[in-house]
Amino acid sequence: MKILDLAVKDLKRATRNLFLLGMAVAAPLLICTLMYFPLRRQQVEAVPAPVNVGVVNEDVPPSGAAPDESLGGAVEAMLDGDEVRSWISVTRLASPEAAEAALEAKRIGVAVLIPAGFTADFLGSQPSEPVTILRDPTLIVGPEAVRDMVRSLLDGVISGRVAHETLSAYIPSARLSEVVARYVGWYAELQRGLAYGSQTSALVVAQPGAPGNGSVEPVGTMMSVMMVGQIAFFAIHTGAYFMISLLQEDEQGTLARLFTTPTSRTVILGGKFIAVTLTVLLQGLVLLAAGRLLFGVDWGQPLPVAIALASQVIVASGLGVLLISLVRTTAQAGVVLGGVLTALGMLGGLFTANLTMPAGFRALAQFIPQGRVIALWRAVISGAATGEVIGQALVTAALGAVLFAAGAVIFRRRYS
Amino acid sequence: MATERAIQVSELYRTYGDLIAVGGVSLAAEAGEVLALLGPNGAGKSTLISVLSGLLAPTGGDASIMGHSVTRDAAAARACLGVVPQDIALYPDLSARENLVFWGKMYGLRGRPLHARVDEVLELIGLTDRQRDRVSRYSGGMKRRVNIGVALLHHPPVVIMDEPTVGIDPQSRRRILDSVRQLNAAGMTVLYTTHYMEEAAELADHIAIMDRGLVIAYGTHDELIRMLGSQTRVDLSLDAPHEDLLDAWRAVEGVSQVDRLGANEDAQPGEQGVDDGAFPVQTGANTVTALVDDSNRVLPRLFEAASAAGARITSVDIREPNLEAVFLYLTGRALRD
Numbered sequence: 001m002k003i004l005d006l007a008v009k010d011l012k013r014a015t016r017n018l019f020l021l022g023m024a025v026a027a028p029l030l031i032c033t034l035m036y037f038p039l040r041r042q043q044v045e046a047v048p049a050p051v052n053v054g055v056v057n058e059d060v061p062p063s064g065a066a067p068d069e070s071l072g073g074a075v076e077a078m079l080d081g082d083e084v085r086s087w088i089s090v091t092r093l094a095s096p097e098a099a100e101a102a103l104e105a106k107r108i109g110v111a112v113l114i115p116a117g118f119t120a121d122f123l124g125s126q127p128s129e130p131v132t133i134l135r136d137p138t139l140i141v142g143p144e145a146v147r148d149m150v151r152s153l154l155d156g157v158i159s160g161r162v163a164h165e166t167l168s169a170y171i172p173s174a175r176l177s178e179v180v181a182r183y184v185g186w187y188a189e190l191q192r193g194l195a196y197g198s199q200t201s202a203l204v205v206a207q208p209g210a211p212g213n214g215s216v217e218p219v220g221t222m223m224s225v226m227m228v229g230q231i232a233f234f235a236i237h238t239g240a241y242f243m244i245s246l247l248q249e250d251e252q253g254t255l256a257r258l259f260t261t262p263t264s265r266t267v268i269l270g271g272k273f274i275a276v277t278l279t280v281l282l283q284g285l286v287l288l289a290a291g292r293l294l295f296g297v298d299w300g301q302p303l304p305v306a307i308a309l310a311s312q313v314i315v316a317s318g319l320g321v322l323l324i325s326l327v328r329t330t331a332q333a334g335v336v337l338g339g340v341l342t343a344l345g346m347l348g349g350l351f352t353a354n355l356t357m358p359a360g361f362r363a364l365a366q367f368i369p370q371g372r373v374i375a376l377w378r379a380v381i382s383g384a385a386t387g388e389v390i391g392q393a394l395v396t397a398a399l400g401a402v403l404f405a406a407g408a409v410i411f412r413r414r415y416s
Numbered sequence: 417m418a419t420e421r422a423i424q425v426s427e428l429y430r431t432y433g434d435l436i437a438v439g440g441v442s443l444a445a446e447a448g449e450v451l452a453l454l455g456p457n458g459a460g461k462s463t464l465i466s467v468l469s470g471l472l473a474p475t476g477g478d479a480s481i482m483g484h485s486v487t488r489d490a491a492a493a494r495a496c497l498g499v500v501p502q503d504i505a506l507y508p509d510l511s512a513r514e515n516l517v518f519w520g521k522m523y524g525l526r527g528r529p530l531h532a533r534v535d536e537v538l539e540l541i542g543l544t545d546r547q548r549d550r551v552s553r554y555s556g557g558m559k560r561r562v563n564i565g566v567a568l569l570h571h572p573p574v575v576i577m578d579e580p581t582v583g584i585d586p587q588s589r590r591r592i593l594d595s596v597r598q599l600n601a602a603g604m605t606v607l608y609t610t611h612y613m614e615e616a617a618e619l620a621d622h623i624a625i626m627d628r629g630l631v632i633a634y635g636t637h638d639e640l641i642r643m644l645g646s647q648t649r650v651d652l653s654l655d656a657p658h659e660d661l662l663d664a665w666r667a668v669e670g671v672s673q674v675d676r677l678g679a680n681e682d683a684q685p686g687e688q689g690v691d692d693g694a695f696p697v698q699t700g701a702n703t704v705t706a707l708v709d710d711s712n713r714v715l716p717r718l719f720e721a722a723s724a725a726g727a728r729i730t731s732v733d734i735r736e737p738n739l740e741a742v743f744l745y746l747t748g749r750a751l752r753d
Contacts, residue, residue, distance in 0.1 A: 005518065005521045009510075252505065253501055254505045254507060257501055257566075259470060259471055260497065262492075262494045262495040262522075262524060
């Protein structure tokens, strides 16, 4: 098959073209690497270090109530709950003096001192002694979080106390502790629902791009968004740059020599088109694999990824074929690579966050290959349904096929 | 010698609008002969070759290679043809072997026969030891040899060589001329274009002289020389241009043609030039070449005319009749103009 011989020859030459390899693979990976490390550092700094909390709980429950029905017990249970155990480590201490010593020794970062009789005083007419929080002055985030948690709980209890005072006429004092305990239970459930609950809760916390998948790293998610732009730009650059080899062959005389062999011109051009398609495909595979292995990018399900990649290959090759068909020399082609692709990239939203683009530009980007490729990959990494991805991919591939056909016709006419 | 016509050109035209690059050329080369196309730059040699090799379609007439029309049976015609382009047409980032294997595939060779033939060609062009080196690392002469080797891969009965010795060193040039003789001895028909009359004289069984899109003379070397009759070519160097003197010389009895040789306004009087690095010629603007009937009788008259015009002749070179003289005789212009 001469057409494959021609394609293999071009692929072999491509592997020896350092500029092509650099622009196809090294440059996008280098840019992504430069983005990755600051993001990674930012993430590490954003995750609070586990805070050691010392709890001195001298509170006792009201007479007749179980030990864990005291407010102090509720605070202690909240700080030692499963939901916060990954970043709060509770140490029970015997006295405020022990807590201060532990703070001094940096064994704990914050101490919560719950005085004796706190429940009784709190539920009485006037609380005499408040909960005290001692903190390591060098720590900010952990102590603040603990303080907010305790305050939040006690605010809720105060609200309940107001409600209790309002309703005290209707509630026997013997059932007071039961009412408080039920309230604390309800409040804790509410807090859990707000932070971690299902979609029926008032607040849903979700990972972008991977609903319900808590294992995805935020850096990987951000890198996927950035890599989409890099892949779109460099795939199309590679398509155009590779097609310049046809102009080079024209200038160097090898194309004319090919025409003197018993090989049809359709086969000769077809070999070039196959080669550019395979090159963009290989480039895409390498970048996707590198994104996964180097930056932890989760590209999503294999089928949508494959569909998006195929569509990208078609549109990148098609644009490359058309652009280079419109110029005659390698010198002119340099202008195409430098100017036209950059302009198209801007119009396609390569250098702009989609939400900040005016509506007109967002609409225009739908007709620009780069814009289509970006939108397609965003759909894939956001976990869009396969049907939706296929729909977008078909439109993108159709655009690529039109560009490809137009370029092929121009080349065919030129060299017939 | 076989009588089958390997190349047949019949009333061939190739025009570009009003420009006639090839204007009704008829030509033939028998199988197994070397036919040289001789002519100055722009004579139409490369255009004619482009038509024969399928790069250009004729605008009139037809041509055939081994009986296959280049217009109606182009693929078969190209399969019978090996083309050595004037410029190096190879992939510089591939090795000589990779180039030969690729081009062999384009000529339809495959598998073991392909690789065996590549080995043969590498041996023929003397690059077996350097076959794994990339072509970009070769000297100009080595590239030329690979350039020729590509055209020989499929044992074509006809090889077209378009000025294959332009711009190379004498050693590589000699090797190429020897290889042309070897190919011809092996039975290949060679169409060899050149503007070096010495190459045409050395290699060709027949020579076609082209000028301005037409074949103005065709024959063997001796037949063409006999066109001059008893005329002798005389090159005279002057101390200054002396434009009026040329007309005075043309009026001298026994002088048939007078022209400046390799007129070059930038050259100094009597400057020794080297044309394309191969043949030393006088390229000064003050060197004049003339065809004269009898040099012994005419030269004194030329000196007298020069004295009358105030010119001083600084050197005289009487040359044996050659193809350059034939071209001058036919066109009134020097071949290297």
